[in-house]
Amino acid sequence: MAYTVIWLRGPLPLGTKTFDDLGAATSYAEENLADVQTQFNATAVKIVDDEGTPHYLKAISRNP
Known part of the structure; x- marks a missing residue:
């Protein structure tokens, strides 16, 4: 089964990335939270x- 990470700004999707493993998808999402919030x-x-x-x-908090 594939798992897709979806970054959002309000209801709008900003981008996606797909993984074969839920653990890898979760790690990727957690590791990139601050960067994606800052950049996009x-x-x-x-x-x-x-x-x-x-x-x-x-x-994602606006005031980390």
């Missing part, structure tokens, strides 16, 4: 599987 003003990140089922959702 992202407000959240979520991970969904092939069927669209959410597995991870985190709002």
Whole structure:
């Protein structure tokens, strides 16, 4: 099963990256939170599987 990391600014998707492993997708999302928020003003990140089922959702604070 594939897991897709989706970066969001409000309801709008900013970009995606797909992984074969949920652990790898989660690590990637957590490691890049600050950079994506700073560069693109992202407000959240979520991970969904092939069927669209959410597995991870985190709002990004504007005041780290």
